[in-house]
Amino acid sequence: MKNIALWGIPLFLLLQLTGNAADKPKPSPNGIEFPAGYQNWKLISMSHRVDNNTVRVILGNDTAIKASRSGKTNPWPDGSILGKIVWKQAAAVDWKKAIVPGKFVHAEFMFKNSKKYAKTVGWGWARWKGLDQKPYGKDDKVASECIACHTPVKKNDWVFTKPAVLPKP
Amino acid sequence: MKNIALWGIPLFLLLQLTGNAADKPKPSPNGIEFPAGYQNWKLISMSHRVDNNTVRVILGNDTAIKASRSGKTNPWPDGSILGKIVWKQAAAVDWKKAIVPGKFVHAEFMFKNSKKYAKTVGWGWARWKGLDQKPYGKDDKVASECIACHTPVKKNDWVFTKPAVLPKP
Numbered sequence: 001m002k003n004i005a006l007w008g009i010p011l012f013l014l015l016q017l018t019g020n021a022a023d024k025p026k027p028s029p030n031g032i033e034f035p036a037g038y039q040n041w042k043l044i045s046m047s048h049r050v051d052n053n054t055v056r057v058i059l060g061n062d063t064a065i066k067a068s069r070s071g072k073t074n075p076w077p078d079g080s081i082l083g084k085i086v087w088k089q090a091a092a093v094d095w096k097k098a099i100v101p102g103k104f105v106h107a108e109f110m111f112k113n114s115k116k117y118a119k120t121v122g123w124g125w126a127r128w129k130g131l132d133q134k135p136y137g138k139d140d141k142v143a144s145e146c147i148a149c150h151t152p153v154k155k156n157d158w159v160f161t162k163p164a165v166l167p168k169p
Numbered sequence: 170m171k172n173i174a175l176w177g178i179p180l181f182l183l184l185q186l187t188g189n190a191a192d193k194p195k196p197s198p199n200g201i202e203f204p205a206g207y208q209n210w211k212l213i214s215m216s217h218r219v220d221n222n223t224v225r226v227i228l229g230n231d232t233a234i235k236a237s238r239s240g241k242t243n244p245w246p247d248g249s250i251l252g253k254i255v256w257k258q259a260a261a262v263d264w265k266k267a268i269v270p271g272k273f274v275h276a277e278f279m280f281k282n283s284k285k286y287a288k289t290v291g292w293g294w295a296r297w298k299g300l301d302q303k304p305y306g307k308d309d310k311v312a313s314e315c316i317a318c319h320t321p322v323k324k325n326d327w328v329f330t331k332p333a334v335l336p337k338p
Contacts (some may be wrong), residue, residue, distance in 0.1 A: 023222050034190050039238075039335050043254075046226050049219045051266035057226065057333075067296060069208075084210075094322045094329055097220035101333035131336050153263045160263055163225075164256060164270035166208050167300050 025133035028126035030140040034060070034133065035109055038083045044068050045164040048099060050087065055101055058161045059083045064112075068163040075122070075157040080112040082159065104131055108146075110159065121147055121158050194302035197295035199309040203302065204278055205231070207252045213237050214333040217258065217268060224270050227330045228252045233281075237332040243292070244326040249281040251328065273300055277315075279328065290316055290327050 023120035025034040041059035048055050060068055067073050070143035076082075090102030111117065125146040127136035136142065150158045189223050194203040210228035217224050229237055233249035245251075259271030280286065280293035294315040296305035305311065319327045 025223055027223045037338055039338055040211050040234075043212065043226055043228065043268055046215045046224060047261065048224065048268040049264070049266060050268065055215060055217065056200070059212065065249070085333075085335070092216065092329070093331075094325070095218070096328075097218060099217040099219065101214055104336065107336070131334070133336050156263070160261070160267075162269070164254075165273045165275065165300070166254070167276070167302050169206055169208055 025128050026135050028128075028142060029126070029137045030126065030134045030142050032109075032111060032124050032126040034126075034128060034135075035081055035083065035111075038081075038085075038107065038109070041065070041081075041083060043164070043166075044082065045161050047161075053089045054086050054089075054105060055089050055099060057083065057085045069166070071163075073157065073159070073163065075114070076112045076159065078113050078115075080110075082110045082112075082161065084108050084161075106130065106136070107133075109137075121154075123158060194297050195304050197297075197304045197309050197311060198306045199293070199295065201278075201280060201293045201295040203295075203297060203304075204250055204252065204280075206256075207250075207276065207278070210234070210250075210252060212333070212335075213251065214330050216330075222258045223255050223274060224258050224268060225256075226254045228254065240332075242326065242328070242332065244283070245281045245328065247282050247284075249279075251279045251281075251330065253277050253330075266273070275299065275305070276302070277305075290323075292327060 027033050038059060040063045041061055042076055044058040044060045046057045049120060061081040064082055067077050067080055075080040085107050086105040087101035088105060089099045092098035093102045106127055106129040108127035114122040117124045122141040126142040128134060129136050153160050196202050207228060210230055211234045213227040213229045215226045230250040232246055233251055236249055254276050255274040256270035257272040257274060258268045261267035261269045275296050275298040277296035280296050281291060283291040286293045289312040294312040298305050322329050
């Protein structure tokens with residue numbers, strides 16, 4: 001009994017650690033870590049893609065928001081992270097002519113670091129799918145698909161989003 | 170010259186104060202003060218109204234976000250403020266099949282206080298129009314127009330917005 005009591009506390013701590021590790025989404029196959037807490041980032045813009053019936057909100061970390069709110073986004077400064085949250089579109093229950101977020105699809109991110117990510121046009125690219133936030137892609141070439149799609153906005157530092165106009169605070 | 174020098178500093182301060190007062194949006198005609206800094210609130214949801222060609226992002230103050238993220242929104246707790254930012258819809262320049270925020274229309278707010286606003290269904294209602302943020306409405310009856318439109322969602326504590334599904338942080 002004395003042995004069990006002695007081992008009880010470390011075992012409890014080990015279970016706690018294992019539990020936390022399981023809850024945290026795994027890194028992207030290219031090594032990019034999940035940006036925990038993005039749900040609390042501030043607003044940059046939104047969009048409704050009528051070609052694939054999804055709606056999106058684009059948020060930014062503090063570095064990105066400082067750039068976004070001061071119009072200094074070409075290029076975005078190193079340290080900026082842009083997050084795009086994507087849902088299937090749905091009809092609002094109480095206002096039939098409104099389209100609102102339905103099922104959560106994924107959250108995808110661009111991490112600006114012109115040196116660290118020089119080989120992928122100055123950005124790190126990663127996506128986590130579904131509410132269980134599974135990393136997207138099979139290997140470290142995951143960025144090539146992102147960059148191919150973003151090539152039309154190369155002139156805009158590879159970013160589709162233009163910050164929505166907001167009144168000055 | 171000595172008199173001018175003596176008055177110089179108070180005059181400068183007076184001009185500064187006048188300048189700041191002019192910059193701050195005036196209260197709503199029903200007395201509700203402008204919720205400064207709402208641009209930095211966190212995300213609740215978004216919508217696209219196809220009946221009037223506007224797009225919207227719905228943000229909340231900290232009390233509202235705590236309720237939103239824990240599903241405790243019927244009723245919303247006292248102290249919640251919901252902000253709806255409205256833009257005319259526009260076609261994205263670099264992705265023709267995407268609709269994005271165009272011209273800024275207005276920001277409108279619901280302030281929950283079941284006692285203070287008991288006469289207007291437990292919420293204070295106010296809207297500020299345009300980038301110069303002019304208060305909407307002619308007199309203190311401004312809420313009656315809001316409440317008439319929100320009557321279909323009386324059962325939802327008078328709120329159209331259902332928080333968008335987000336992964337747990």
